[in-house]
Amino acid sequence: MPYKVLVVDDSSFFQHRLKEIINEHPDLEVVGIAANGQEAIDLAASLNPDVITMDYEMPRMDGVSAVRVIMASKPVPIVMFSSMTYEGATITLDALDAGAVDFIPKNFAEVSRNSQALKSKLHDTLIGFASSANPEAAKRKTDELAAVAATKSQKAKEVTAALRQRLAAKTQASQSTPTSGAVSTSPKKLKGSVKIVVIGASTGGPVALSEIIAALPSDFHFPVIVIQHMPENFTRAFAERLNRQCKISVKEAETGDKLIAGRVLIAPGGKQLMFDRAGSSVKILDGDDRVNYKPCVDVTFASAAASFGGKVLGIVLTGMGADGCEGARLLKQKGSFIWSQNQETCVVYGMPAAVARAGLSDEVMAVKDVAPRLLSDL
Incomplete structure (x- = not known):
């Protein structure tokens, strides 16, 4: 089952193109489109997406306000589409303060010309946040790959086995990594030793x-x-x-x-x-x-x-x-x-x-x- 994506943008052109680009990846599926912040809040509650893409300038309710409400009610990774202007930067920083996890440049030219760089960035970002926020979904994805491999070639089985091994190694490493303020080596005295x-x-x-x-x-x-x-x-x-x-x-x-x-x-x-x-x-x-x-x-x-x-x-x-x-x-x-x-x-x-x-x-x-x-x- 692909990760569920909610697209939020007031431009019908961007809605259509983002849906096309996102759905090109087999591990992602756009399950809803909102044209303003209030619709985003309503659809986030009803569709339970794994990740949301959010524009910031929209009618009725802007993106930053929507981020605050969504993160206060049912947190989900939200990736902002941001203008690269100074004004866009200040608004994006407001969104990050409100709880958005990251941002992607909103470049009309890249979206129009079907940029491979934009596709890769968008796919990697959405899958990365969706999987990290939903480990159960990530496990289901690995299990699905195993099921597919069982009916396909030996090469596919080997690829899936490798994916499973990497997932297991990642889990084991995160469990063995010091956390919660733990010390990996004996604390060193810093006074007088740092400039x-x-x-x-x-x-x-x-x-x-x-x-x-x-x-x-x-x-x-x-x-x-x-x-x-x-x-x-x-x-x-x-x-x-x-x-x-x-x-x-x-x-x-x-x-x-x-x-x-x-x-x-x-x-x-x-x-x-x-x-x-x-x-x-x-x-x-x-x-x-x-x-x-x-x-x-x-x-x-x-x-x-x-x-x-x-x-x-x-x-x-x-x-x-x-x-x-x-x-x-x-x-x-x-x-x-x-x-x-x-x-x-x-x-x-x-x-x-x-x-x-x-x-x-x-x-x-x-x-x-x-x-x-x-x-x-x-």
Whole structure:
């Protein structure tokens, strides 16, 4: 049985195209279409979808308001379609605060020309959130593959066996990974051993980062660098929002910005953040197109290892993939410290899981514990 998708958009063109694109994947099925926020709330209650795609600008009730109501009544993963403008970025950040799990650029040209990149991104995102939020459905999907393989070729049976093995390994790994603030190795004393805090995050990061940074005082003793996977306008809007909400100073980083205690620098979207050799300021570079992420946690962690040696506290928060793992390895080789977020408080337990499973985490903790530990341990 495919994962059930509810599409919410007031444009009949987008409704039709999204339904076509989503239904192309055998593991996804659009079970309903809503043209405004109130219809989304009603259909979410009656259809019980596994995941929802949500536009933000609609009549009667906007997308952000609908997200708040749905998440308060019966939570379900909601992926926003977002304009890449500055205004779109601010609205998307409101949606993430309200409980949406991620966003996808709403690009008319890509939808019109049947972009393969958009299809892959949309399919992977929806299946990822639907399966993580509904493990029973994920198990049913594996069982269905086994049933199909039983009537098909030996090759199909081998593929299904491999899928089962991967699912079992993933389950076993998550059960063996330290969670709930457990410590993977003996806690290390950080006082006097850290010059800078560098935090990496992706999916779910804006909310986690807001919680951490809002708790830091204006006279925090160290500079803080944040690498959050976001497009250009989003990092600017995010930095400005945090600066308004927090006691500590926050800005989007620019080349030449000095590393100052009591200031947070957000790596700009579409660029890479690195440090000068003296470790006194940052450099913003276009970076190599072969690097998947801009900004990239691995790139900034590696630069921090080169500039600060063992004097870094690297923190890896919620996010898909494994960005940060190799950078964390370089930091550990220099004698620096690594914290990672635990599974229970992650929107997606990918990046911190990779670090923890590689044995690189000095401590694994809930996001609510990060700021108190920063204040007590540094």
